[in-house]
Amino acid sequence: MTLTAERRMGAPRLTPEVVPGVHRLEHASTNCYLLADGDAWTLVDAAFPNTWGALIKAAHELDLRMRDLQGIVLTHGHFDHVGFAERAVEELGVPVFVHPGDRRLAAHPYRYQREHTPFVYPFLYPRSLGPVAGMLRAGALNVKGVEEVSDLPESGTVELPGRPEVVFTPGHTFGHCGLLLRDRETLLSGDAIVTLDPYKGIPGAQIIAGAATADSDQALASLNVIAATGARVLLPGHGEPWRDGAEAAVASARAIGRS
Template sequence: MTNNYHGMKDTMDGRHVPMTSLRSGKGEELLPDLYSFTNQIVNLCLVGNHSDDWVLVDTGMPGSADTILKEVEERFGKGSKPKAIILTHGHFDHVGAVVDLVEKWDVPVYAHEAELPYLTGKLAYPEPDSSVEGGLVAKMSRFFPNEPVDLGNHVLALPADGSIPFMPEWKWLHTPGHSPGHVSLFRRKDRSLIVGDAFVTVRQDALYKVLVQKQEVHGPPRYYTTNWDQAFASVKKLQGLNPEVAVTGHGTPMTGQELELGLRALVENFEQAAVPDHGRFLKRENDR
């Protein structure tokens, strides 16, 4: 596939990140119209249950387009394509295949207005903070791509009223902290939540836990989260929704009482459980 398509630039081309988990390649139908698929270490969602009326949420790791297309074909049939792509945010593991998929499908992409500079080549994210305490993934994060993709006019701002194009029963919520324009998606009728990385269900900085996908409600990945005050406010906002089903960007989907208790514990112990003891994204004491 080309690197330039109607003004797009794919900075993820050739940037394969050799990390995986035991769940990689596995899909799970959580509800008839909510399907989660694990691509290496990150989850994306197919929302909808008809081959001509569904939406893709996030686009996996760099180099994953063929894997995603194969999963779509198995789920919805040959030639099926989404009405749109919704991005929870623009970090490399959530936009890895976005340019390739837009080239293939010619569908619009939607993200929060504050995330658009990172999706149109105008701003790069800060380099990951590999100095935060944690496991090997945190140390490896200095090798992760932080360059912005450039979707040109293929990416649009999500509507300001909280609605989501082609997802009529869902609303988006601004859940910043992990990134400025991070969003989570919620459907009130069955309390389904697509979290992105506002919180995760695996300790993402620990290589062994990522590999085996050891389930635990945890704060957003430490090495990429740039505003911990906002991250805490976002977790509290999501806990207040009392979700019944949650698909996070990393880790296994979680439901019911386990999700409720895990979120409550995270909120009650956020400073100790989620926030690193040191790191360049922490406020200095005299700035508090």
Template sequence: MGEAGMVPSRDGVRLVTDDIAMITRANVNCYLVDAADGPVLVDAGLPGSWSLVRKALTRFGHRPGDLTAVLLTHAHFDHVGLCRTLQREHGVPVLVHDADAPLLRRPYRYAHESVRLKYPLRYPASLPGLARMVGAGALGVRGVDADGDLSGSSGALGRFASVFSPGHTFGHCALRYSSSQGGAPVDVLFAGDALVTYDPYTGKRGPRTVARAATADADLGFRSLDDLARTRAALLLPGHGAPDVRGAARAVSEARRVGVD
């Protein structure tokens, strides 16, 4: 077991509950949810994730055009990599909070508190991971227009509940979902990058917020952690790093303790 309750993430597809497949490429996670009202992709990874997403769809007996929506926790380039392919070639709608809609169109133009270029020098452990992201297409992501607003009042969310959690971006939303494992209900929180268990900018593992190099407002992000903890979700699925099976509240407590780089 890893520090977050599972072994650290490796490239590939694996089931984390009966109806959720975790898709990991270059330390970036997205999730295929085989929901009763149709499959949903939570975040869209990097362009190099395409073969893995197709593999996950096949595992559940689906094709790309069967997807009912892509729900984006936020619109940074490493979470929207497949949006253009899915939207334009397969007719899949892409939803994001309205505050991140401009970022979805230009996913490299994001607010951040610290200079990004200094992080690889300060944290050399991050270099292999960053190189893998580049190899998976991190420098070639193209933006799209949103098809809808990812907010708590959106009927397009279906069985998902939006948890507005700004800070990493100004429109960041975590997502709650009631899953099952062996027939037992499991309350899941897709935390996006509001709370991760691996920070690509420092190479550090364990529950934490992402470094200021990719965070619009770190103080706001820390305040948003309260809303994540209040979900009391039993399984936290982050945008980077291993799932945390100890629950959202404990993960938030640890993230507060380590602070932000």
């Protein structure tokens, strides 16, 4: 069965062309995005160790070659986004980019600042059990940090396929960045705003719970930056694409608030 046909809970799933030239690979409630420009391509975020095989399969389905992967851009350094990045460095020699504020976190992806302990959330939000179980099966406890990284700027265009523009959105982590595809009115928002919080299992445009967020006040303030992009589509790190515009997503996130 192809990744595009797979629907089993937690299994990798490929959605080609969520917007032109952008393909979504979802695994265990976590998204990676492949930005294609002819034969060359960029990967945004690296999910989990067990996502590696799914990425190879997805690239094959999309007629992309692994040797044409030009770079991996991490929106931030949490374990569920660093995933297989070190393996890509070792096997392909591909460069990995992250904001300097998350360089240390990318190397040590479990040593992150948060406002609340995550261990109470399954009791408070039983719907989180499905996403959390899927993450564990995907290798969430076995992520190797990546130390050989290049710095993302706080703004400007990244010279990689897709030519994403960096949008600095700290709060979830202190070096968190989104990526704007201006010509497609699309923002890859990472975890600055998501449509599924895996710590609560609740859908809707929102910031992620304090179980994994360093500073919710700063995360809420970064919503102003997201709104200012004027993006028509948001592609989050967790959850389905949001197609009702950045301002509506921000309004939803502010209404839900911190948790």
